[in-house]
Amino acid sequence: MTDNVIDVRGLTKLYGATRAVDAIDLTIRRGEIFGLLGPNGAGKTTTILMLLGLTEVSAGTVDVLGFDPVRQPLEVKRRVGYLPDAVGFYDHLTARENLRYTARLLAIPRRDAEKRISDAMESVQLADVLDKRVSTFSRGMRQRLGIAEIVMKKAEIAILDEPTSGLDPHATFELLEMIRGLKKAGVAVLISSHLLDRVQSVCDRVALFNHGKIALMGSVVELANQVLGAGHPLLIEASGIDIASTLRGVEGVQTVVAEGEGGWRVVADRDVRAAVAQRIVSSGGSLTRLADLQPSLEEVYTRYFQEERHAA
Amino acid sequence: MQRSAIRREGSAFTGLGPVFMKEFADHLSSARMMVLMLFVIAFGAFPVASSLQQLRTVTESDAFLFLRIFTSAPDSLPISFVFALNFIIPIMAIGLGFDAVNSEFNHRTLSRVLSQPIYRDALLLGKFLGGLVTLAVALTALWLIVFGAGLLLLGLPPRGVEVARAGCFLVAAIAYGGVWLAISLLFSVIFRSTATSALCSLGLWLFFFLLWPMIASAITIGFAPSQIRSAEEYLAIEQIGLVLARFSPGTLFSETVVGLLNPETRTFASMLPAQMRGVIQGAPLPLDQSLILIWPQMTGLIAGMIVVFAAAYVIFQREEVRA
Incomplete structure (x- = not known):
């Protein structure tokens, strides 16, 4: 077993004749924070959805923690936490009820679940609003609740799609701290973003997407040397x-x-x-x-x- | 999806239980359910109360007096309880299903829920069953209320066969609701806007309720020759009309109800004099014969429900998750 948690070879997604994702190769190592960067429509979200088995793969192979998301999506989704772009929760339920529903879907035993929910909410500093309805939450709080869901899930990989978009600077700072916290807990984190300076501060390596291809990949310094000389x-x-x-x-x-x-x-x-x-x-x-x-x-x-x- | 559907591993029903429980709990605690129940009581209680009032004055002996609560249309109000149900049930079912899937899209919860270890199959089926059980609970409650009111006000216990017939009627009512629930679920998969989806479901209901009977009879008249020469010819044309009318789930439901609650019913079409030979006018059929009579209608309702649900399922599987 290598230290790669995600291994992608020649991954391609076709929408009709357009190549949304064009034969990309990508590896993500255990415990690193990896940034998927690029303009909107470059294929970042499509790549993420294919990693989770939420959309069909046109060509290529994906290996997530030893599982194939096409054939074994349940195994992949059991181990990978996903925070979608502008994540939504059920507004009429409280934060606890929302997480409880996820816990049931994950088949976590009830007594265990309550403990994991309160611990997770503690770790994202939302313990005081655990029993408030999500409809009262700000955008930043919803994103943190999404992180709490990943923490509760005890995911080995966290995939965050545009986690900081639409957040004020303070909320962004807090969220990035939480992402660093995930890394400390040994979780491999994949962040997609077009907000570069913020992502730069947390990412170990980045891949620059352009028209469905990975244009550049490596650490920020390596990329700078490549592009800026x-x-x-x-x-x-x-x-x-x-x-x-x-x-x-x-x-x-x-x-x-x-x-x-x-x-x-x-x-x-x-x-x-x-x-x-x-x-x-x-x-x-x-x-x-x-x-x-x-x-x-x-x-x-x-x-x-x-x-x-x-x-x- | 076809490729992955063949090879994918793990049960399609993983997570069905939690989805069903959540939907069921959501429905029961929602304000919408309260409104629907008020609606049902308002439309159901009035015909029942007036028919009970009238039945109390009936003096001639009637073996199926209890069933008349459901079917009799009092003079003061020309609608019976079952007729009221014929249009209340679709509204209830549409109310429970029209935003089942698209509201998950609009609140951006769909991709988060689908990133948990469940297949889309479980999500859609859980939503359908959650709605169907809610509907079943509401209809059963209503049915028990009518039964209780009958016991109290008529002061006469129903016979076993009456309870059996009324029980079959309840099953038919739930199946009828299932058809409309599947239809509203289908529109909630097709349209991202909940308003459009509700409008389409209600539009289809109005079409079947108001327009289709007229269209069906217009088509039948079109088929008819200028002069009908024999009884056989008349029956053939009547048959065309019946077949057309039965495309409407409402027709199937009302025929089922008539067959079950009016035990004298022998056929839904006209009878030839030859067929009438030996028939004792007004004599009730035994329950098993009535069940044979309504069996096609009943299977039609259930098959319709499954076909529409399957269509929703196929479309949902192909839909992109991203908002």
């Missing part, structure tokens, strides 16, 4: 001297480009922060800012799709 980008703000000509003489600096008001973007093949600072100061300039630019997923994403469009 290797190197250490710096952001510099200084005045009093001609930055461009001053810095071009520094060993290792490859490009210096003006960026915004009095700012410059410097790309070097190594960490040149100390040398750059020294050169500016010694040339009589006043250095007001020197920042190491972490590659951002947003940048990778934007650049990638710009290049795609140019290529097309």
Whole structure:
């Protein structure tokens, strides 16, 4: 048994003549947080539904925890927790009654279920509204209730479809904390999203979807190197001297480009922060800012799709 | 789905119990059910009360007096209890089923529930059975109330055969409700909007209740020759009319009811003089003979229910889960 919990080979979904998902390969390891990223309509949700056996697979193979979702959907669904995009609960029932219904569908023994429900609600900080009707819940609370359902299920894999869309920053932060909590509990988490900066902060690896294909896959740093090129980008703000000509003489600096008001973007093949600072100061300039630019997923994403469009 | 349906593992009925229990509990505690029950009592109690009033004054001996509570239409109100049921039951069934599946879509609960270890089969069947049992409970309660009122007000216990006939009538009423429940479930699978689904179910009901009898007789007249020369010819044309009318579940139900609750009924069509030979006018048939008489109608109702449910099932299996 390998450490892969999800193994996808050549997975394809056809809607008529359109290829919603086009022969993707994907592996997800135990205990990692994996991000499925891409614009709306790129095939993320379709891929998720095929992983759960909720929609037919046109071609390719899927292995989830050793089971085939096409032939053994019940076994897969028993072990995988799913939080759909804008999850819904029965409004006329309380949170406890909603989870109790899920527990019955999972055939969890009654006494066991009550304990698991209250523990799960505790873990998502909803214990105080356990007996309130879901109709009174905010969107963020519903998402947390969805996480509680996954916790109660003791799922080995959690699949979250756009979990942070429509949430305010605070609720997003809390939700991401809970997702990290799932990871700590040993759950492999698959997140689909188009909100990049938030996802970046929790994902170990990401796959970038484009027109049903995986365009890029790897950790954020790997992707940045692939798309933005290797190197250490710096952001510099200084005045009093001609930055461009001053810095071009520094060993290792490859490009210096003006960026915004009095700012410059410097790309070097190594960490040149100390040398750059020294050169500016010694040339009589006043250095007001020197920042190491972490590659951002947003940048990778934007650049990638710009290049795609140019290529097309 | 065909490919996976053949090879998939695990029982299609996994999770049927919890779905059924939830639907049943939801129906019983819903405000809608209260409204439907009020509706039933309002429409059912009045004919029963007036027919009881009239029956108390009957002096001639009637072997099936108790059954007359169900069928007699008092002078003050030209509808009998069974006639009232003929249009109350569809409304109840439609009320219970018109938003069964599409409300799960609209509240975005469907994909979450289907991501639990159940097949769609169990979800749809659980919803249908939940509605059907709710309907059965309501109709049985109503039936017992009528029986109780009869006992109290007529002061005469029903005979065994009357209870048996009335029991068969209850089964027929539940089957009739099942047909309309399946129809409303079908529309709830086809239409995402609950309003459209309710409108279509009610529209179909109105069509069968008001328009179809007229259309059926118009078609029959169209088939008829300008001059009917023999009794056989007349019977053949009457037969066409009956066959057409029986496409309506309401016709099947009312024929079943007539056969069961009026034991004198021998046929639903006209009888030739040759067939009348040896018949004692107004003599009741034994229960088994009445059952043979209504058997086609009864199987028709149950078959219709299964066919419509199967259609809903096939469409639901092919539907995409994503909202």
